[in-house]
Amino acid sequence: MVYPFNSDHEMIREALSGFLQEWYENGKGPERIYRSGKAFDKEAWSGFSHDLGMVGVAISEDFGGSGLDDLGRVVVMEELGASLCAIPFLTTGGQVVDIISKIATTQFKKEYLPRIARGEIQGVFSSGHVGREKKCINSPNADTADFILISRLKNKLIEVVYLDASAPGLKINSKKTMDPTRSFCDVDWSKVSDTDFLLIGTVELDFFEDIISQSQIALAAECIGGAQKCLDMTLEYASQRVQFGRSIASFQAIKHRCADMFILIEAAKSAVYAAAVATEVEKTEAVLIAKAYATEAYFKVAGDAIQLHGGIGFTWEYPLHLFFKRARANRTMFGVPSEDYKLLADSILGDKS
Amino acid sequence: MSDLRINFSKWMKTHFCNEYECLRGRATPGDEDAFPGLRLKWEREMGTAGWIGIGWPTEYGGKGASLDEIVGFNEEYACHGGPGRAGHIGETLLAPTIIAFGTEQQKARYLPGIKAGTEFWCQGYSEPNAGSDLSNIKTKARLENNQWVITGQKIWTSLAMDSDYIFVLARADEGSKGRQGLVFLLVKLNQPGIKIRPIKQMSGTSEFNEVFFDEAVCSHNDIIGEVGDGWKIAMALLGFERGASTLGQQMTFADEFRQIVDLAKSNGSAKDPLIRQRIAKSYAGLKIMRFTALRTLEAAEKGETTKEGYISKIFWSSWHRDLGELAMDVMGNEAEILVNGEYSKLQKLFLFSRADTIYGGTNQIQRNIIAERALGMPKEPRGGGTVKEG
Numbered sequence: 001m002v003y004p005f006n007s008d009h010e011m012i013r014e015a016l017s018g019f020l021q022e023w024y025e026n027g028k029g030p031e032r033i034y035r036s037g038k039a040f041d042k043e044a045w046s047g048f049s050h051d052l053g054m055v056g057v058a059i060s061e062d063f064g065g066s067g068l069d070d071l072g073r074v075v076v077m078e079e080l081g082a083s084l085c086a087i088p089f090l091t092t093g094g095q096v097v098d099i100i101s102k103i104a105t106t107q108f109k110k111e112y113l114p115r116i117a118r119g120e121i122q123g124v125f126s127s128g129h130v131g132r133e134k135k136c137i138n139s140p141n142a143d144t145a146d147f148i149l150i151s152r153l154k155n156k157l158i159e160v161v162y163l164d165a166s167a168p169g170l171k172i173n174s175k176k177t178m179d180p181t182r183s184f185c186d187v188d189w190s191k192v193s194d195t196d197f198l199l200i201g202t203v204e205l206d207f208f209e210d211i212i213s214q215s216q217i218a219l220a221a222e223c224i225g226g227a228q229k230c231l232d233m234t235l236e237y238a239s240q241r242v243q244f245g246r247s248i249a250s251f252q253a254i255k256h257r258c259a260d261m262f263i264l265i266e267a268a269k270s271a272v273y274a275a276a277v278a279t280e281v282e283k284t285e286a287v288l289i290a291k292a293y294a295t296e297a298y299f300k301v302a303g304d305a306i307q308l309h310g311g312i313g314f315t316w317e318y319p320l321h322l323f324f325k326r327a328r329a330n331r332t333m334f335g336v337p338s339e340d341y342k343l344l345a346d347s348i349l350g351d352k353s
Numbered sequence: 354m355s356d357l358r359i360n361f362s363k364w365m366k367t368h369f370c371n372e373y374e375c376l377r378g379r380a381t382p383g384d385e386d387a388f389p390g391l392r393l394k395w396e397r398e399m400g401t402a403g404w405i406g407i408g409w410p411t412e413y414g415g416k417g418a419s420l421d422e423i424v425g426f427n428e429e430y431a432c433h434g435g436p437g438r439a440g441h442i443g444e445t446l447l448a449p450t451i452i453a454f455g456t457e458q459q460k461a462r463y464l465p466g467i468k469a470g471t472e473f474w475c476q477g478y479s480e481p482n483a484g485s486d487l488s489n490i491k492t493k494a495r496l497e498n499n500q501w502v503i504t505g506q507k508i509w510t511s512l513a514m515d516s517d518y519i520f521v522l523a524r525a526d527e528g529s530k531g532r533q534g535l536v537f538l539l540v541k542l543n544q545p546g547i548k549i550r551p552i553k554q555m556s557g558t559s560e561f562n563e564v565f566f567d568e569a570v571c572s573h574n575d576i577i578g579e580v581g582d583g584w585k586i587a588m589a590l591l592g593f594e595r596g597a598s599t600l601g602q603q604m605t606f607a608d609e610f611r612q613i614v615d616l617a618k619s620n621g622s623a624k625d626p627l628i629r630q631r632i633a634k635s636y637a638g639l640k641i642m643r644f645t646a647l648r649t650l651e652a653a654e655k656g657e658t659t660k661e662g663y664i665s666k667i668f669w670s671s672w673h674r675d676l677g678e679l680a681m682d683v684m685g686n687e688a689e690i691l692v693n694g695e696y697s698k699l700q701k702l703f704l705f706s707r708a709d710t711i712y713g714g715t716n717q718i719q720r721n722i723i724a725e726r727a728l729g730m731p732k733e734p735r736g737g738g739t740v741k742e743g
Binding site for chain 2: 231262263266273274289341345348351
């Protein structure tokens with residue numbers, strides 16, 4: 001009916017959570033990524049894509065994927081969010097797969113989608129201002145991408161083009177970010193020769209709204225996964241920590257804060273799952289709600305988790321700061337919550353502020 | 354859409370009209386004193402047509418409706434603006450309890466009156482010193498000459514003024530403590546040993562009452578379960594409210610929200626960016642409530658127990674309280690004015706919603722429940738001794 005998690009989804013969840021747990025709880029956590037200086041966990045990506053075949057969760061079975069819907073991607077993102085695994089699934093398995101699947105020729109799909117599904121190549125979508133500029137700032141994961149999809153205006157049409165990352169003249173400048181598990185890059189293709197671009201297709205403006213919607217659901221799903229992990233860690237810690245001769249989990253001040261975290265997380269889950277299965281008509285609204293609510297919930301829960309851990313939660317050594325930083329990053333990715341609520345208000349009130 | 358829902362919708366169209374027109378959207382909490390006589394008549398109208406107890410098994414005169422159908426029924430009722438149901442305590446709480454635990458004699462005696470919309474019930478649980486700590490009740494019941502004789506006091510009894518019967522949780526074993534030694538009794542209200550005093554609330558109305566028992570009686574047959582089963586029965590009764598009415602309640606909320614939006618547009622407060630943000634957040638909350646209810650109901654249909662249902666009470670009560678505050682801010686200074694000297698719908702909403710976060714388990718108790726049952730955290734310690742009163 002409304003929340004049709006089926007056995008496929010459960011299988012993905014189980015396989016992925018097992019893989020990620022093993023990967024991260026044997027000391028290969030995000031801290032390792034931080035030390036490597038690159039927000040890309042190559043080994044995890046290889047296991048994730050090659051061994052588990054997860055990149056293609058939303059790629060059609062005809063092109064080597066598993067052909068699952070938005071809900072399949074939600075499950076993957078929840079698990080990735082819980083582990084902070086530094087792999088470019090949101091960009092490659094999300095936007096790039098969606099764009100190619102929707103507008104590329106069969107030949108292009110045949111050539112690229114199976115390779116993406118196997119994890120051999122990865123890409124990002126870097127959009128200038130509706131294609132008016134030849135650069136894009138703060139494009140996530142562009143520094144490890146093998147190719148870049150770009151939207152540009154040509155003869156009053158919006159074209160989506162493919163550009164190999166090795167194209168002469170292409171500048172990708174990776175910046176240091178507060179959240180070390182996802183890179184932000186400035187991409188500049190103003191010096192790239194026109195012959196290096198490969199046209200994938202032309203689209204209408206609202207095509208990108210659609211693409212962004214899908215990414216917003218995925219981002220929101222990552223938030224509920226991360227928030228759930230923060231609560232789980234807090235419950236675990238609180239049950240072990242003893243002060244005043246009792247477990248701190250027995251203090252009402254702690255219990256009530258955990259209850260509030262639970263309320264936010266469950267409400268956010270309801271919103272995200274509903275957005276993933278919403279009909280065409282309900283989609284825009286459901287996605288705004290899911291993304292605004294889940295990003296805010298994650299940030300609040302991650303902050304609360306640090307508070308309830310006391311001093312240890314504030315240390316570099318303990319991973320909570322990484323969740324807190326990711327939660328902050330997600331709040332402003334694809335727009336800030338107040339902007340989502342503004343759009344929602346415009347639609348409810350039937351006017352513009 | 355189920356056949357049942359379609360039939361009910363047709364019936365509402367042809368019956369909820371004319372003299373009942375004035376009941377549209379009325380008798381919600383805070384407005385419970387609206388048209389008492391007419392509302393009881395409306396219940397009989399529903400009962401005669403077979404629309405009370407649709408979820409009961411057919412052998413007791415129900416339609417054996419599925420959870421899905423009951424949800425649809427409640428949505429349809431709210432959709433047509435049906436008034437707050439005077440008989441819901443009997444229909445959705447007591448009747449399932451009698452069906453599950455009652456004797457054949459009790460079923461034959463009490464179910465038909467509930468089903469016909471002619472006999473109304475209220476709930477005698479809370480006492481002045483047993484609110485959140487319900488098991489601390491002191492009301493006594495002793496068996497004497499084949500009758501239970503009851504002495505004590507109940508409080509916060511919803512709709513007692515309009516009811517015919519009360520189910521009472523009382524202490525049968527003198528000296529027993531907590532959940533032990535309790536009985537669950539079915540008691541007629543109209544008798545010399547019972548006095549009802551309405552509690553005037555800050556909304557100016559009186560949904561809640563005090564009920565005083567001074568040697569009130571009921572037959573020895575009017576106990577559900579055995580002596581000592583009282584707590585188990587009382588809790589089972591609360592468990593029968595499975596959230597089927599939640600979606601209907603949300604439609605009432607949606608109407609209130611819509612009214613506030615219309616007001617914000619007409620009085621210009623919708624130009625305020627902060628009011629706009631609050632309207633949007635309120636709307637998001639309303640939708641999330643619905644999504645959460647659907648998750649819970651679907652899991653229940655599949656026979657799964659899930660945890661998100663634990664957030665339902667605190668989420669809606671907090672949301673509704675915020676809505677009341679939003680309503681006042683949208684009205685601005687006009688919120689102060691009593692048109693015709695009476696509280697308007699939005700003023701009542703604002704005032705009564707302060708009770709939402711208290712009755713049926715306060716927000717603080719809800720957080721305890723979530724922490725202990727959903728998150729498995731340690732239980733609250735119980736006081737060892739008695740605290741001196743006065």
